[in-house]
Amino acid sequence: MERFSLKVFPFLALIIVGGILYPYHQHFGFLSGDKADWGAFGDFFGGVLNPLFALFAFFALLHSIRIQMKQIEQLSVDKQAEEILTVIKDIDERLSQLMTSSVGKVFGEPPFIHHMIAEAGRGGGALNSSDAYAEFVLIARQEGSMVEATVREIRSCVITMYAFTLRYPRNDGDRYAPIIHYYILKTKRVVAMLRDVGNLPESVSSFYSSSRAA
Incomplete structure (x- = not known):
């Protein structure tokens, strides 16, 4: 123009x-x-x-x-996006660390959180998945256990990730930048497990289930 x-x-x-x-x-x-x-x-x-x-x-x-x-406004938006992306990267790094946490011995084996996330990704739910995963979900719901504390921190990270993702500027097509879409997909893998454990806000669950997060 x-x-x-x-x-x-x-x-x-x-x-x-x-x-x-x-x-x-x-x-x-x-x-x-x-x-x-x-x-x-x-x-x-x-x-x-x-x-x-x-x-x-x-x-x-x-x-x-x-x-x-317009240029000043765009500079402000770009600065905000850069700051939010830094926070999202920090949250993702912390989630990666938590996924390597051991969940103790389940039926004599020492699985880690990322194993449970992979099991949750099968979509069977707590009742229709493996016995090891069902026991993990049960322990994760017990307040005071080490597993519950770890899962609680993962849930907090995902909720914070969701809040900052919503604040990230979108383009004219109401789409996120590819880097943000990448972090949405990574976080989505964790959400399935958190749904089985419970206490995940519906807004967070719906966001990661929507077509935008697909």
Whole structure:
């Protein structure tokens, strides 16, 4: 739009100048040996064009201010996006650390949280999954256990991740940047387990189940 305006402006100026010169030429003509005629022509030409050019200059100034305001606004949005992305990366790093936590011995084996997340991804739920996963879900619901404390921190991280993801600026198509979509998909794998354990806010669960997080 701005490039179009810059291209049209010279043609518009020529049309205006021509629109002024033509009626003057029709009534008074241009070829004259009298300096007074040329002085009158200069007064007429300047008197008509000067206000028009001043008006164009005013509009050009407004246009320049609007562009600068857009640039400042975009810089503010980019800065906010950068700060939010830093927080999201920190949360993701903490989640990765928590996934390596051991859940103790379940039926004699020492599985880790990421094993339980993979089991939850099968979609069987706590009742239709393996015995090891069912026991893990049961222990994770018992307040005071080490497993419950770890899962509680994972739940807190996911809720915080959700809050900051909503604050990240989206593009004109209401879509997130690819890097944010990547972190949404990573977090989505954890949400299935948290649903089975319980106490996950419905808004968080719905967000990661929606098409936007697919």
